Amino acid sequence: MNSRMVPLVVFGLLVVLLLVGLKISDRKTLLPSPLIGKPVPAFDLPVLGNPEQRMSRESFLGKYYLVNFWASWCVTCRVEHPVITDLAESKLLPVIGFNFRDQPEDAKAWLQHFGDPYDINLTDLDGRTSIDFGVYAAPESFLVDPAGMIVFKQIGALTPEIIETEIRPRVMGAPSGNGNTESGN
Amino acid sequence: MKLFGLLSIFLAVSAFAQEPLVFESQQQQDRFNQLTQELRCVVCQNQNLADSDAPLAHDLRDEVYAMLQTGKSNEEIKQFLVQRYGDFVLYRPPVQTNTYLLWLAPLLILLGGAWVLRSNIKKRTALLGDDNNTA
Numbered sequence: 001m002n003s004r005m006v007p008l009v010v011f012g013l014l015v016v017l018l019l020v021g022l023k024i025s026d027r028k029t030l031l032p033s034p035l036i037g038k039p040v041p042a043f044d045l046p047v048l049g050n051p052e053q054r055m056s057r058e059s060f061l062g063k064y065y066l067v068n069f070w071a072s073w074c075v076t077c078r079v080e081h082p083v084i085t086d087l088a089e090s091k092l093l094p095v096i097g098f099n100f101r102d103q104p105e106d107a108k109a110w111l112q113h114f115g116d117p118y119d120i121n122l123t124d125l126d127g128r129t130s131i132d133f134g135v136y137a138a139p140e141s142f143l144v145d146p147a148g149m150i151v152f153k154q155i156g157a158l159t160p161e162i163i164e165t166e167i168r169p170r171v172m173g174a175p176s177g178n179g180n181t182e183s184g185n
Numbered sequence: 186m187k188l189f190g191l192l193s194i195f196l197a198v199s200a201f202a203q204e205p206l207v208f209e210s211q212q213q214q215d216r217f218n219q220l221t222q223e224l225r226c227v228v229c230q231n232q233n234l235a236d237s238d239a240p241l242a243h244d245l246r247d248e249v250y251a252m253l254q255t256g257k258s259n260e261e262i263k264q265f266l267v268q269r270y271g272d273f274v275l276y277r278p279p280v281q282t283n284t285y286l287l288w289l290a291p292l293l294i295l296l297g298g299a300w301v302l303r304s305n306i307k308k309r310t311a312l313l314g315d316d317n318n319t320a
Contacts, residue, residue: 003308006301034271101240127244134269136227136241 033134033153040067040144041132048099048107048121055122057148064171065094067142068118068158069130071102072110074138080157085117087163093171097121100130100138143167206250213253220249220262225274233276 035041040057047053068084070077088095097118099107104123111121124130133142143152143166152166208214218235224245226237234242234249245266252262266274278284 003304034268127241131241131244131248131269134271136270 033150033155035134035142035150036153038150040142040148040150041129043122043124043129043132045098045122045124045129048097048104048123051104051123055120060094060096060144061148062146063094064146065096065144066167067096067098067133067144069098069100069124069133069135069138069140071100071138072106073102076157077139078114080139081114081117083158083160083163085115086160087158087167088117088119092163092168094119098124098129098133100124100135101127143170145170209254216259217250217253220253220259221246223276224249224263224266225276227270227274230273 042057044054044056047055066087070080084095095118097120099121101124104125107121107123111118127135133140137155139157141154141158142150145151151170154162154166158167206214206217208217221235222233224234226232226234226239226242226245228239228241229237232242234245248265249262252265257265263275272279278287280288
């Protein structure tokens, strides 16, 4: 190889590297969850509006359900709210709200204002359960299968498309994809 | 002197970003500082746990602190976070199949440089040799 070509080749490689970086940069902020394919983390939380009643992961074994982390301070949750409402009304699967780092009064006011689509809401006051779920943004949703395994995770708002391509096929028994949204787009 | 004053203000401010935690020993405090500096805050992804003021970073610092108190090792504490947030929380990536290239890249670049250097030296000595011959 002509030695005068070396800088050109190095430059070309750099350009390729930067282009690849640009292409994946919008996916890099979404972290693949290490929890996919693992059992849902243990939790034992009071029911919003009825703190004497507590529910754990064992309460939900045996059916598909969606865990949706939300909070009254979360703006994107408002954007997601109509989608969650449609999903819950379609009766595809139970939608369990995990209200985290939030005051129960604020949460109740939020639900009263926007409507309460959730089959049940649990209160994760100090966010300890959200840490076990590896939640770092809101909203985040986890699809749990009847065996109690997390099969899909969505960081950020769910959309009707994601429900149709990622959630419905799994619940109806035709699994596709590998559980991470970012690999699907 | 002015610089010193400014510096102490900055230091004081950054000290306030951390809640006052009481440690059993200097050694434990050092471990806490080291861990929170090596662990990434997943909310503000270019800050570590020690520097971040995000509520999640605050809670994770508390978790690290609590685990130190219960006698967990550094490795166990890192595992706790990796299990939840993935390898991304580690500022120091582990050596494993998907990071071999990352860890070996400096060595490869060094070898590449050595190769370029060697061929340059060869060429120059050849040229000098020619000069000597013609002179």
